[in-house]
Amino acid sequence: MRAISYSQPGGPDVLQLGDRATPEPGPGEVRVRLAFSGVNPTDWKSRSTTQPGPGGQVPDQDGSGTVDAVGEGVDPVLVGERVWIWEAAWQRPHGTAAEYTVVPARQTVLLGADASFELGAALGIPFLTAHRCLTVAESLPDRIGPGTLDGRTVLVQGGAGAVGNAAIQLARWADATVIATVSGPDKAQLAARAGADHVVNYRQQDVVAEVRKIAPHGVDAIVEVSAATNAAVDAQVIGMHGSIAMYADDGGAEVTIPVRAQMGPNARWQFVLVYTEPRRAKELAVEDVNAAVLDGAVRVGTDAGLPLHVFPLAETAAAHQAVQDGAVGKVLVDVTR
Incomplete structure (x- = not known):
């Protein structure tokens, strides 16, 4: 699969586009074919200061896409569902700046039929x-x-x-x-x-x-x-x-x-x-944010006060730089481009 990764901490230039093995979901996990990755300040700060593991790190916590495989113990009915993802890269090597990512099933949330993938990738953090x-x-x-x-x-x-x-x-x-x-x-x-x-x-x-x-x-x-x-x-x-x-x-x-x-x-x-917030508080937040999405209460784009700045996968470094420079709005990476 095409993926952005880095093998040492540093500036945006450490982010490199390459081919990585498509990850397989383990027990309790799902694999998501990504549409968009959302970039947050913690993504570039982590990239700047945290030493990745020996296999390198795929950055970015937030994203959206379609479940395409599930691991043992996960209901296969999820395959084909549109979802948004939170904390993909937190203490894990598979962030969302790639064509596929693997996360625990609880870290994917059904997006519903009406919400866009752009909105899904802008939720999370x-x-x-x-x-x-x-x-x-x-x-x-x-x-x-x-x-x-x-x-x-x-x-x-x-x-x-x-x-x-x-x-x-x-x-x-x-x-x-x-x-x-x-x-x-x-x-x-x-x-x-x-x-x-x-x-x-x-x-x-x-x-x-x-x-x-x-x-x-x-x-x-x-x-x-x-x-x-x-x-x-x-x-x-x-x-x-x-x-x-x-x-x-x-x-x-x-x-x-x-x-x-x-x-x-x-x-x-x-x-x-x-x-690092309490687990129960985070669970309630995920439930409430998802309810707001399903209720049509949250939006993205200039009309919603959140202009979108979209970069292709190969320009993830520029996306990180935009967030670091204080871009007004939400920076997304279109993983399909």
Whole structure:
């Protein structure tokens, strides 16, 4: 099969297109003929720093495609089903930047007949991260669905990013009031298209003042892309028993929190990494994200506030570079090209 792999950590140039043996599914596993691979920041960070195994590493965690073989103990009825994949490359050699991948059956989710493969490849890490960010507060439910966040207010710091977009879409599906911050008018349009009720340009507006106009008693949850930069603002707008969920790393920056001011509301400052979050929380996230997909509540593309940047398999290195350079939207690799 055609596959991208790397045999040593480094920049995008370590990614090489070649032929690899098509993997066979073992007990409890399925093999997926891939359509698209989704590229996330953790993919290039892992490629940059982690030594792959002796056989090399196929990168990328997320993807979509069609089940074409199953291992022992897996119902063969799955063969031919359209699925989306999560965590394909986490502690495994078979990522999604290849024509085929093998994963445990539980890491494939039925995509349904109506959702596109592009949407399927864009789910995974961004949407599971967003789900975790929206459910860690003590005062919020641990499941998301229509009505579950009714009467709640969510602040999405960085509403034009992939996780920010996912958080907006999921929160609106759950009937929350959503405030998104952005850095300019183009990104404001993207956040609005995703479904944000209010958009604040943090370069031109006072975020604290604008948020307090909408939520005088503070917000219930903050989805935070840059905690080191925004901690002071977050501390001033978090409401009683609310949470600030930090899912991105500012390159090793440190966060300073005003302790006394956060004791009053019993605020929770939560670090989020999907790969190591509690297993049950991840299972609930997969179920809820899939329900949102089947409900038609999540979308991709410019009209959904998430422009797609699609690269052929041979240009996976360029796809990784685009994510590393901060491409606005979602970067996908078309494995069939």
